[in-house]
Amino acid sequence: xxxxxxxxxxxxxxxxxxxxxxxxxxxxxxxxxxxxxxxxxxxxxxxxxxxxxxxxxxxxxxxxxxxxxxxxxxxxxxxxxxxxxxxxxxxxxxxxxxxxxxxxxxxxxxxxxxxxxxxxxxxxxxxxxxxxxxxxxxxxxxxxxxxxxxxxxxxxxxxxxxxxxxxxxxxxxxxxxxxxxxxxxxxxxxxxxxxxxxxxxxxxxxxxxxxxxxxxxxxxxxxxxxxxxxxxxxxxxxxxxxxxxxxxxxxxxxxxxxxxxxxxxxxxxxxxxxxxxxxxxxxxxxxxxxxxxxxxxxxxxxxxxxxxxxxxxxxxxxxxxxxxxxxxxxxxxxxxxxxxxxxxxxxxxxxxxxxxxx
Amino acid sequence: xxxxxxxxxxxxxxxxxxxxxxxxxxxxxxxxxxxxxxxxxxxxxxxxxxxxxxxxxxxxxxxxxxxxxxxxxxxxxxxxxxxxxxxxxxxxxxxxxxxxxxxxxxxxxxxxxxxx
Numbered sequence: 158x159x160x161x162x163x164x165x166x167x168x169x170x171x172x173x174x175x176x177x178x179x180x181x182x183x184x185x186x187x188x189x190x191x192x193x194x195x196x197x198x199x200x201x202x203x204x205x206x207x208x209x210x211x212x213x214x215x216x217x218x219x220x221x222x223x224x225x226x227x228x229x230x231x232x233x234x235x236x237x238x239x240x241x242x243x244x245x246x247x248x249x250x251x252x253x254x255x256x257x258x259x260x261x262x263x264x265x266x267x268x269x270x271x272x273x274x275x276x277x278x279x280x281x282x283x284x285x286x287x288x289x290x291x292x293x294x295x296x297x298x299x300x301x302x303x304x305x306x307x308x309x310x311x312x313x314x315x316x317x318x319x320x321x322x323x324x325x326x327x328x329x330x331x332x333x334x335x336x337x338x339x340x341x342x343x344x345x346x347x348x349x350x351x352x353x354x355x356x357x358x359x360x361x362x363x364x365x366x367x368x369x370x371x372x373x374x375x376x377x378x379x380x381x382x383x384x385x386x387x388x389x390x391x392x393x394x395x396x397x398x399x400x401x402x403x404x405x406x407x408x409x410x411x412x413x414x415x416x417x418x419x420x421x422x423x424x425x426x427x428x429x430x431x432x433x434x435x436x437x438x439x440x441x442x443x444x445x446x447x448x449x450x451x452x453x454x455x456x457x458x459x460x461x462x463x464x465x466x467x468x469x470x471x472x473x474x475x476x477x478x479x480x481x482x483x484x485x486x487x488x489x490x491x492x493x494x495x496x497x498x499x500x501x502x503x504x505x506x507x508x509x510x511x512x513x514x515x
Numbered sequence: 516x517x518x519x520x521x522x523x524x525x526x527x528x529x530x531x532x533x534x535x536x537x538x539x540x541x542x543x544x545x546x547x548x549x550x551x552x553x554x555x556x557x558x559x560x561x562x563x564x565x566x567x568x569x570x571x572x573x574x575x576x577x578x579x580x581x582x583x584x585x586x587x588x589x590x591x592x593x594x595x596x597x598x599x600x601x602x603x604x605x606x607x608x609x610x611x612x613x614x615x616x617x618x619x620x621x622x623x624x625x626x627x628x629x630x631x
Contacts, residue, residue: 185516186523193527240539248552260532267528271520282520289591311554312565323573326580333587340594403555408539412532484630487576491628495583496619499612502590506605509598 165278189281193270197419202232204418207465208472215476236411244407247310254308259405259412261301266419268294272348273426276436276457280348287348288340291427292333295382298420299325302391305413306401317400320483321391325382327490332378334498335371338505339431342368352435357442359434365513367505372432374498379424380471381486383417387478388486425467429460433467436460575627586615 168188172181206221206228213220221228246255272287274280284290299322306318340346342364343354354360360368381388384400392400402413429435436456440448481489507513516523554561589611597604622628 182519186519186526189516189520189523190527190530193524194531197531240535241543242539243543243545244536244539245551247554249554259536260529263532264525264528267524267531268521271524281524282516282518309554310565312556312567315565316569319569319573323576326584327576330580330583330587333584334590337587337590337594340591341597344595344598346591346595398555408535412535487572487628487630491576491579492623496616499616503605503609503612506597506608510601510605 165280193267193281196270197267197415200422201415201418202236204422204468205232205235205414207468208418211469211472212476215473239411240408242407244409245404247404249310250404251308251310254304255404256409258301258305258308259409259416261304262298262416263412265294265298265301266416266423269420269423273423274348274352274430274435275460276455279436279457283347283349286346288336288346288351288431292329292336295420295424296325296329298416302401305405309401309404311404313397313399313403314401317391317397317403321384321401323483324384324388324390324486327487328378328381328388328494331374331490331494331498332382334495334502335375335378336427336431337502338364338367338371341502341505341509348430348435351431352437355434355437355440357440359432359437359439361432364505365508367501367508368432370497370501371505372428374494374501375428375432376467376470377494378490379428380474381490383420383424383471385421385471386475387480389475389480390483390486421468421471422464425471426460426464428467429463433463434459435463570630572630579622579627582618583615586611 169185172184175181176184209231210220210228221231224230224234246252269291271282272280272284272290274283302321302325303318306314306316306321309315339351339360342360343351345351345354355363357363361372384391391397392402397403402410405413434440436459438448438451438454438456438459440451554565556562590608593604593608597608
């Protein structure tokens with residue numbers, strides 16, 4: 158079976174039995190570094206192509222189809238082009254912060270990989286406050302964006318960064334509250350516990366109405382948090398050129414672009430983990446036979462399938478809804494999503510205490 | 516793995532982004548041109564400084580966010596134990612959210628949520 162289950166344990170046991178602990182730990186770190194870099198590169202290539210293909214299909218055109226079979230290597234060609242471009246730094250820019258900003262954004266995106274369970278037993282660090290860790294680290298990315306916008310010394314960049322800051326911090330609240338509904342039902346912040354609690358059905362199906370409301374709010378909020386259309390005010394092409402990364406070119410721009418797609422992947426992975434059971438196959442209550450058949454599909458495929466479904470959903474939004482104005486954006490969060498998610502928390506608490514969920 | 520993995524991931528991020536930027540620096544030839552260093556602005560020469568006033572609403576929303584974010588941090592430990600504690604926890608969070616909601620209504624009444 159080509160499943161990832163047990164691979165990590167096998168490797169770890171072999172390393173610790175062959176080498177002394179310090180050396181084994183170093184090798185483990187090296188493996189993690191290589192895997193993370195590989196995942197970043199692969200995800201960047203796949204997601205950019207996917208975005209363009211989805212956009213093309215929705216607009217009834219072909220999309221990239223020149224480089225490689227069906228345009229498979231279009232992103233590779235784009236990456237080579239971006240590497241060969243000169244990375245300009247404006248004369249009046251704050252050079253240190255200007256160069257630091259892409260690193261900050263990338264480090265945040267990379268750190269968010271730590272608690273994600275890619276398959277059964279395939280997790281970098283099963284931290285016991287996983288959900289809190291994710292919301293804490295993901296809110297750091299706004300610092301990188303503000304840094305980039307401020308240091309560029311450009312009107313568009315500054316305005317884009319301010320908008321992005323207001324938007325990310327606002328929508329973080331309802332994203333956090335909708336995540337809390339699952340935490341209330343599970344009683345644990347650990348990712349592996351949350352997945353294990355969905356062994357007899359995903360929370361989206363088990364958790365009654367409040368979890369469905371929370372799921373919808375979560376999807377809206379993460380779309381806004383990753384600066385995706387219809388909430389892409391921070392980089393609204395028709396108003397702000399490219400928003401906070403107007404002045405960035407070459408590889409520095411590529412890093413911002415990549416970090417954006419990685420962030421989409423990560424929030425979708427979190428959403429899939431909390432509401433759709435992560436790597437847990439589709440299980441229905443006590444239907445032993447059905448559950449057993451579902452178990453034959455490897456857990457990594459379940460996880461990737463759910464995550465890419467959510468990513469597709471977010472890409473779909475982009476071509477369905479028109480962009481909001483900044484006042485409409487903040488109204489939606491503060492006057493609708495936040496009160497609704499606060500009431501939702503109370504509702505889910507009542508349901509959890511009375512045990513009305515399945 | 517434990518907390519060491521975070522250090523490994525930070526190293527990975529720095530290696531990835533630094534490697535890409537360095538590769539670009541090695542591969543390309545730099546050409547000097549005084550106009551390259553200007554800030555981009557529609558193609559015409561840049562006018563006035565970007566350090567201008569912008570909307571006060573950004574600060575107001577940042578302040579509001581601060582209040583609610585602290586509330587959210589309080590709710591994380593509460594959410595973990597609520598199922599075991601039962602009705603008492605529900606009552607406590609009702610009081611907590613009620614007080615917060617009054618503050619929210621006050622801000623709304625004062626027009627802090629209006630973007631004019």
